[in-house]
Amino acid sequence: MPELPEVETVMRGMQIALQGRTIVRTIIRRHDLRWRIPADFSQTVTGSTLLNFQRRGKYILIRLSCGQSIVLHLGMSGRVLLDSPETPQPHEHVVFETDDGKRCAYIDPRRFGMMDLVPTPDEHSYRAFVKMGPEPLGNSFSPQTLLEACKGRRTAIKPFLLDQHVVAGLGNIYVCEALYRASIAPTMPACDLKARAAGTLVRAIRTVLQDAIAAGGSSLKDYVRPEGGLGYFQHAWQVYGKHNQPCPKCPGTPTCAGVQHMTQAGRTTFFCPQHQKNG
């Protein structure tokens, strides 16, 4: 579920419902997520007020009045459910009960997600953030910085963009969509990116992410937004999951065989070979 737009949607939902609230009780049903939740997690956060929320890449940071920040990553299947019912949901590993009598649940069938603590002043030195690339919607991500990152990198541009050290928050869906929109072949070596194409690519990444955020993210399978509604950006996908369907940019082009797929670095890439070219 969670690439940047989904994480942003989850963060905003939590912010609206939880900012200023105090945690009165914390239930941890399983500590063994991607990494173990710290043993003192419950004791540390209970009694704290949730001061503010921020997203960094695919992580959510929750600043607490006790001086610690919760670091939350949704992995592949993590969900946050606000107004969670009394009856435990399947795979509901953590529940925060707040002073307004509501319950906020973390649900994660595959347990690839994580929940950790870091002292708020030390957030910037948290392992995951130290070498993380720029925010794609921020000023520090530009054609120039992207070209700089591409220098000497022979790996294909698609797996390259999945590397969180290059740019933060992109995942398999939005990389496929951005490369398609920019008409760049996923197999093109990163170091072959030209200035003009870098500009197009940066614009494509920004617009696809912004459009997805505006749509509340993409809903796959049982993913719902924290407040229970569905994101609907999956209806705007042009290539992801569209194997053998017509390429929207090549209507009636006889040479266009439609959307193809292949595997790169163990992940499926969807693309239109007719439309997406090197350089």
Next chain:
DNA sequence: ATTGTCCCCTGCCCGC
């Protein structure tokens, strides 16, 4: 240093 492979875990969908 860069790059590719494997693995963590559960659920779902497909083909037989």
Next chain:
DNA sequence: TGCGGGCAGGGGACAA
């Protein structure tokens, strides 16, 4: 209808 295989939004640990 039932079962096994493959695949899924991520990313870290290794090996080459």
